[in-house]
Every structure is written in C-alpha cells, then in structure tokens.
Amino acid sequence: MSRRSSRSSTMDQGEFILECKAAYLSMFDSIKEKIESQDSLLEALQQTGRNPSVKVLKKYWTNDTDELSFDDFVDICRKEPVTTSDDLMKAFRKIDINGDGYISLEELHKILTSKGEKKSKSEVKTMIDEVDENRDGRLDYKEFCKMVMSTTEESKKMQRKMMERKEKKKKQEIERREKEANKENKDDDDDDEIDEECVTARSGSARSERPKPSPRKSMSETTTSQAKDVSPLRTSFKEKTEDISGSRTSLQSKDDVLLTSRRSSRSQTKDSSRSKKEKDREGLCSSRLSNSPDKLMGSNSTLQNVPDVIGSNVSLTSASGLMAKNLRQNGEGSPPIPAQRKSLLHTASSSDPDDLPRPSPRVKKDKSRQSSVSRSHKLDEPKNLREWTHTKSKGSFFMEDGSLICHQYDFNLPDDSKIWITMQPQKASRGMDSNPVDTSVFILRDRPDEDGNLLVAFTEHRDGRGKYGVSCDLSAGKYYIMPYTTGCRFKSRKSESEKEAKLVSQDKGGKYVITKAFRKVLEDIFDYSDLDGNGFMSRKEFNLFNIRTSGEEVADEEWQVVEDRIDLEDGEITKAGFLQLNELEAEDSEGDTEDLWTTLVSMGYNKQLIMDQACPFQLDVYTEDCDDAELDVVRVDSYPTYPGDLSFDDIISKSFIKHGEISRVKGMKDLCMYTYKNDGWASLVLDNKSHTRVRVELDCSRSENVISNHDSLQRTLRVDPGSTLIAYHLMPEDEDRDWQVKCTETIR
Template sequence: MSRRQSSRPSSAASYSSRSSTLDGELRLECKAAFLCLFDDLSEEITSKEDLISALQQTGRNPTNRSLTKYWTRDTRSLTFDDFVHICKKEPVTTADDLMKAFRKVDLNGDGYISLDELYKLMTTRGERMSKSDVQDIIEEVDENRDGRLDYREFCNMMISTAEDCKKLSLKVMEKKERRKQRRGNADDNRSVTSRRDQGPHDYPKPSPRGKRDLKPAVSSRSSKLSEPRNLREWTHIRSNGCFFLDQEEGIVSHKYQLYLPTASNVWITIHPIKIIESAPVPEFPIDTALFILKNKKLVTFTEQRDSKGKYGVRGDLEAGKYTIIPFSTGCRLKVSNHRNKQEAKLVKTDRDDKVVITKVFRKAIEELFQLSDLDGNGLLSRQEFNMFNLRSSGEEVADDEWNVVEENVELEDGEITKKGFIRLNEMEAEDNGGDAEDLWVTLTSHGFNKNLELDQACPYKIDVYTEECDDVEFKVTGIEPLSDSLNDYVCESVMAKGESSNSRDKRDILLHTYIGETRATVVAENKSRSPVKVNVDCSGSRNCSSNIDTLEPTVTVPANSTAIALHLMPEDERSDWCVKCE
C-alpha cells in the first residue's frame, strides 16, 4: 500500500529553515555593524573599546562581566567570525530588560528615575559614564524639566536609538558595497579576458578595465602662518599628493601615515603646487588643509595660512602612529564644463600601419608620471605605481603584475623610470589596436580634460618637520574620497571651534559655524530622534562663494547626528568677506 507524501515540511525542516533565516539575518546585522568601524571583513577588532562599539551598533550593551568572557587578558584580536559568534551568545537589550533594571534602580517605586538613580545604573552596565553625561541624557528627554525621568518613555527611547544604530549600519554597509561593486563589477569579465588574450604584451594595464564617467560674523582669525625660526635644524620629510575630482565620489585624495618613535614638537604644512605645465594658474590658491588623527580620534587640524596658500600647524605630538588626511572644501576646485573643449588625438598609425602615440599624448604621459611621483625622485616605486593604478582602475597591483612590469620595462633601483612608464602606455595603445577609450579613462580619472589640460585636479606638497625626533616615517597609505574619511572629523572640528546658534524654524536643530581666515564651514546638528531636513540660509553673506553653488542649501540630517551644510570662501581675497547664516 503506497503512502501519500505530505507536501508540508516536517517540523524539523521548518525549524531548520527558520534557524537558517535567523542566522542569515544575524550575520547581515553583524556585517553591517562591523563595516561601520572597519573597511573590510578581513580586518580584526584589536581593542576592547572597538568590540564595545561594534556590539552597540547591533543594539547590544553587554555588562562588564559579560565582556570579560569575550575579551580576556590573553585576547589580542577578534575576527569577524568571532564577532558573529559573540553576537549569537549576547542577547539584544530589550525593553523588558531595561524595565527590570530600571525598577531595581527606582528605589521608592514612584515610576520615576532621578539623576542619582540613573547615574548608578549607567555606571554598572556597559561603558561607564560620567555624571555630566548622565545629566545630559536627562536634559535631552526630560520634557517637563523636573529633573527626573518617566522610565517607560526612557526605555522606548533607548530601544529606538538601538534600532537607529542598526539602520545606520546597514546604510553604511550598502554604501561601501556599492562603491566596491562600482569599481570592480564591470572589471571581472574583462580582466579575465584581458589576462587570457593580452596579445604580444603581457603586462598590467595602467588604464582601468571598467569605465568611469568623469565629467553673521566677520572672520577674526587674522594671525598669519609663520614658521619656527630654527626650522633648518629640524628633521624634515615630505611627500607630494593630489586632490582629484570625481563626479560620483566628490573630491578624492591620497592619505598618509606619520610614525613618531618618540614624542616631539612638530611643524606640518600643506600647500598646492604646480608641477605640470598644462595646469591653469588660479587667481587665488585652491584651499588645502590637514586633519591629524590618532586611534581614529581627531588630534588637531590646520587653521593658519600664509599669503601663498600654505596651511600649517605646530604643536607637541606624543609618540605613535598618526593618520594624516588632506582636505579641500571644493569651493575653488570644481568640475569644469568640457563641452567646448576640442578632444586631443592620443594615437595614430605610422607609415608601416603601426599604432603609435602622438606627441601631445606623450607629453601628457610625462606629466602624469610627474603627478604620480610622490617622493619627487624621478622614479615610480611599486607603492607609487599602486596609487596610480588605484586611481585609474580601483585595483591594486598584484605581485604577478609587478613581476611582469619588472621584466618588460626600464627600471632603476627597482623603480619605474619615466621611459618605462611611457613604454607601458605605448604597449597599452598597441594592444588596444588604436582604441583610445581606456587611455582617456586613465587621463580623466587623474584630472585631465579632453584638451589634455590638468583642470580637474590639484597637486599639493606636505612637509613634516620634527624638532626632537630623528627616525620619522611618513608614507602614503591609500587614496579615497574625502567624504568617506573626513566628514565626521570636519563636523567635530567645527563644533569644537565654531559658534553655535538655534535654527530659525527647527526646535531640535543647532547650527555650528566655524570661520577661519580664508574658509568657513556650517554644520547642522540634529538632536531629535528623527531625520530632519534643514534649510540653511547664508544669502546674507558678503563676498562669498560656496562648494555647492548656492548659499541656501537644504541638508538632511540623520537622527542624533550632524551633517555639513556647506563650505564658504571669499570670492575675492583682496576684499573683506562676511559670513551670515541662519
């Protein structure tokens, strides 16, 4: 007798399906939280503080006792899989958990929590908080200003804050993945094909495999930049770099690492330079600045400037590693209209029907070589060629690719000569059969227009002087959009050094305005629990130009967060300028 098979899944199969779904959701949640703190899942958590931050991004706030189980005295680092395992064990803080904890703290059972009661709770669960921090929390949610909280409302606020953190983490992760996909997705099929069918020249192409469309107060900071008198006796190290304009990512720049083996007095400057003949000379210098970070925290930034456009900062720095990120507002470095530009010819065929590059393209390649020679020694190291390739294609130079370069082009002391760099581009043109499309993508990604003028980039020079420290290390570590690495620190600097005022029509919005000698920045701070659109009116300003071609921007500020509204600079530095925003 045959048995009819049920179309319904068994309870075990149903449980397995639900379990698999929950595990997938948890892993996605953990991935989003992890990528809020790190650039890649291959990185590791190297401190207890970073572990706490990552857990809080998932809505978890473990006790100190719980943390000691995950981060012991012997723990040096945790991988992403370790983090997922911890999240499986550590439950998300729920409203019921908070309610139970608050009832224990509410000693008289009156349904309210006083400052002293809340302080006791906040110093026994999760990260320790100061009494002033707890006072700030009470003031933020204490609507009737009686100095105590209805704990049920406070629980709801805590839970909604955790959900906001998770939503923000997902947005950050999606943004990073879209950028990676944009850089690498279109490259996959073609890169495989190009390696298989490269033809006569087997070398890493400098051009990208995937295409990219690049197309009221008056400043009182009048102190001018002046260098130390005995600067010639200090240890000096330098590097060039460049701001590049990208229509999708905004301003892109090199970033650096400074290592001081001992504490020292330092003098660090940045200024725009002209290393390429085709680069136009602006009437007023393009603004540059430096933000100096340690352990992902802002240490200082350049404020003073001399008449030639050099910004600098002097101070005492402790021993250790520092991240140095160049910055420009974009008020003077803007996308140009190329529609009226005549397109230069890059390649042609000679009498023997062989593809050769033109004289104007050869000159542009030489200028591109100068732009990529960050240490100015007339050669391209592997690191410098890697930075060039990252900007061209979004890809790093693999070991096998560099080996091919070493075997096929002229080198000097293990570095690419100008002649070798030109030869790489000649071979590129030959292998493409005279098709100049890839060559143009390389040029435009580095700031050249169709007439081979460098008007979409700004080269700069960074000088580091140390008074007491001799064995200084200063090196380029990457190239990335400024919005990814700097927005939060710019907001922090403005809030620390600027003046604050209430928004004219938004109760929970503060406007912070920093006015330096030659630049100003307005930051909107949202203290509410919901995203808010803020209208900023700077139309009353005088002799000002902005980075976004308007003095009346509208900016969306996430809940309990900040956002840059706009940057301002004087249109004419020879005249007084006035910043007035509300």
C-alpha cells in the same frame, strides 16, 4: 490607502510583519515615519526582495498619493510576490547567452561588466566557486538559484540585526533623555541650561546610527565602452600572466583593525620589538585584505546588476543591493572601486572644557547669522625649522562621481616631538580659477583616547600662496594624516567637451606612437605619481598608480613583465620608461585609445587633456626631536570608517563644533548651528540632539564675496535625530577683498 481590516491567514503572519518591519527600518529610523515619494516606495519594496514594475508602482502610488504609512507598506508586501522560480528561470535564460543550460564564467562576467559596478574575472570566478558544487567552473540552474537566494537570506539576517540594534539604541536614548529631564527639573534657569547643553552634550550623547555613503560607481562608466579584463601587457603575454588573475586581492583600509581607546596626551610606549621588515610589511601590505562589497557580504552581491539586464519585473537581487546598504549602515561599507582598465603591466589637541566655545547671545528672529572674515593670512612657522628633520610626500585629490578620493598617510613617530605640518596645492595645470584650492590636513590618532577623541589637530592658518600649516606636540606612536579640501574650488565638472584630443597617431612606417600633447600629460602624471620626488617611480608608487587606474595591484608576474620590456634604474621606473610603457600599450592595442582614456579619466583629465578633476598637493612634515619619523602613503581612496562607527565627516564636524561659534536655531530647543572660521574658509554645521528628523532651510544668499561647496546658496537639509551635518563650506570668491557670511535658517 487604508489599512485592510482583515489579515491573511497565511503561514506565520508574525514573522511576515517582522520581516516587513526590518526592511522598513533599513530605510527609516521609525515605523512612524512615512514613505513620501514613489522612489522611496520602490526602494522600500526592494529591501524586501521585491522589484515591482512601473505599472505596479503606479497602482499603489497614484496622482493623489502624498504619503504611505508602514501599515500601507505591509499591505503592499502582502499583495506583491517576491521572486519566484519562474523569475529565476527567466533570468537564468537571459544570462545563458549560448543556451547550453549553463552560465559560464565568460557569460556571467559579461553581464556584470556591462551594467553597474565592474568586476574582474577573478572576482566573478570567486562568486561561481562559492556555489559550484560539482566544480565544473560554471553554474547550472540549481547553483544559480542557490547563489541568488543565499544573498537574500543573508540580507534578511542583516536587516534583523539592524532592527534589533536600532530598538536597543532607541531604548537607551529614551532612558538617557529621562535622566536628563530629571536633572533639568532641578534647575530653575532653563534657558541657560539649554544653551549650555548645546556645548556639553556632544561628548555624552549617543548618536543614532546613520546610513553611510553608498560605494561610488565604477569609473569605467565614464568611458565610451565597457572595460576589458586583459591588460595591454597581458595581451602580449597572456599565457604568462593569465593564471595570476584569481590571486589578486583589493585594498582594505587598515583602519578596520584600529585598537581600543587611550589618551594620546600620555606617552605611548615605543614598540621596539618590531623589526624594520615588519614595519615595511605593514606599510605596504596590510591594506590588501579586501574591503570590497564582495568580501563584506559575499560576492553574490554583484548580482544587483542583473535586474537592469533582464527587466524591472524580475526581483533577483534587490536583496543584495539592500545588503550593501545595510552593511554601510553598520559601518562596514566598502570604499569606492577604481575603474577597470587594462593594467600597464586648532592646532590645539587639548580636550580641556575651558577650550570649548562659549554660548553666543541669542539672535533676534529678524536677523541672520553674520560672520565677517578678514582677508589677512598668517602662517607662523618655527624659527629654527632648518634644524628640524624634514619628511615629504606628494599626493592628489581626485573627484569621481561627486566623491572625494585622495592619497592617505600613516605617520609613525618613534619619539615624542613637536611637529610642523604644511600642505599646499602644486602647480595648477587644471582649468580652474587662479585662486588656490584649499588643501588642509587632519591628524588622527590610531585609536581613540579615553574621551573617545580621534582628532589631534588640523591646519587652520595659511599664507597668501595657499599653504596651510599646523604645529603641535605629539607623543610617540602611530597617527593618520588625512588630507582634506572643502570642495568650494574643487568640484565635479558640469559637462564634458564633445571634442576629443588626439592621443595616438601613426608614423611613416605605420607604427602607432603617442602624440606630443599626450606625451606632455604623461610626463605630468609621472611627476605627480613620483610621490617622494626622487625622479623615479618605485614599484610601490607604480602599484598605487595602477590601483588608481585599473583597480588592481601589480602582481610579481606583471612587475616581471615591466622589467622585461623597459630598462629600470636601481629597480625603479624612469620617466622615459613610463612613456615607453604607454607607447607599448598604444602599439599593443593597435591604436585603440579606450584604455589610455581610462587612465586619463582616472587621473582627473578631461577630453581636452586638462586636469579638472584632480588636484595634486605637496605634504611636508617636520619633526624637532625625532630623526627617524616615517611618512608612508598607504592608499588612494575615499575616507574609511573609524572606531565607534565614525565617518571622517563625523570627525571634522566635531572639530568644527568644538572650535566654532554656537547659536540655537529659532524655534528648536535641541537644534544648534555652529559657525567655524579659519584663515581660508567658514563652515556651517547643524547639530540635532532631538528625537525627530528636522528639515531646515538655510539661506546664505546675502553673504558677501563668497563661493560655496554647493551650487546654490539656498538649500533645504534633512538632519537626522542625534546627528551632525556639515551644511556649507564657504570661502572668498575674490581673495583680495573682504568677505562676509550671512545665513538665515527656517524650520520646515
């Protein structure tokens, strides 16, 4: 497609081009980049508020089209209209099921529950309240249009901010590169300088902004029908608890309020002025500020579900989907939202340059990177460990739509102390191999040190039973303990069994009761959810369980229902009481197992009642010089974003780079590959310090006795400029044999 020579004389062409540019840069780093597929063209057009049909797309992306330029994109935007009033009216009539000229709470909730990300009634009510001018609890056509168009305008503002920030960063990067080039000209030994740069430029180089992972899909898509908005307990006590639905808020990562940088090696001042009550409030309640897409960009964002209902020609809310993407790129992306169900209610922390790996010799072009790894394991725990103070907690990894979710912890250390942390998987009731899932721990500061580092230490050594451990000295202060697994042995299931286990049966009196097999699984779930291992489920533990399985916290009224229906012991739920709650749920739903299955799926079970999408673990923390350290579970979620717009992958990539072997990729001056190895696995990390996106094909198929976190040992990766990327995790397939990593790379 060629660029049209004449331009339309419509109103403010400069503003039109600027909007197109902002939308384009929400997907690409530069307008010089090309659109390389029809899907990319569709996504780019959706960034502008357009939602073309397949027929329209084929008009611009023919069988002979290989790529489209930015100018081509502008021409298409000029030809294709954005959302019109007719489109909005069609959508309004589609949602207005009873045809009374208004969209009620029930009608909007039904649409938003049947497609895409699930919403509770309280969240939908909040959406309506924001634009409901006459306060009648429903939307007329004018209010509906206001809700949609306000999202579009906010999206355009966000795109413009993104574009300005990218251009500013690009200018700063050019200036930085010019300064580095001047320094290089003064150095006669260019090769040595290049290799040294691969090691040292990491901390001084400003990383280009990269899009953050999209919020995960609602887990209720894995169930056989849409989730309902009333819990089994509230089915029987609806009048008692109905009024609380609007007051519930979702969890937010406490990391959104992290403070500014300081070096952790300096002693951190102990905050003795805070009362225990305040600390408890921080541990239990501070994450309640919402980090959902609705709170970050306005609840109108949920309307991205509507086009699926009314047809591809209507561009109502592609802007809202764009806005969510923009927020993720700005480091404000929301954590995954759990499925909606009926509620039951190494070692080294030093940043000394001497600790950094030295550049390895250049590899000849006809040889691959090779790393031999011994099968021996070592885990040297302190000899006087029995004298140390011991704190422990259980937790679990969950796999959902390819995303890793896990229990995450705050660790408060009142006094300077040496610590010893271990982590290992619990008994394997899953359908996995006999080798243990790797369960490591990363210790992070609550704020960066003066060098911008968040990572303190992580577990690298393990014993033969799969327990990983790390020992280090910590100053008094607050830390985050983040569990991690590579995904080599813990992956998304490939398929679901067609045969479904029986959960509920009827006794001779016609009463619905849970089956023996289901009862055994519920007992296991209780044990995994009893995080402190005291044999009871506290309200906080039950709350975390409920958030995981229903996406909602347990309100006071709902907890009162629990207290009324089952016997508690010292205010905590017994195992018998937990089983009784599930029996009451089966009875209240008259044998309908939809919500019971949602609970099981949320907790990692398949249709055969085998736990294959969850991995329980045991976390133990020992302190030598501090008797009142606090280990507190704060969330069950995906990893949050950290200060400096760092993702958790950014942090662990940096740690693998620091402790790995460096080698420059053939034919690329500014592309390095690092190979990190420990007792359990090896990781390959690509570090691109160039100004261009690089395509690299990695071939690890000649490695010996390995499995990886990907289905294939050959894959092509796209590494954005100024970014790092974990290309592979690899570990032995057979723990009793030696294993070797061999990798060759080709620039595409």
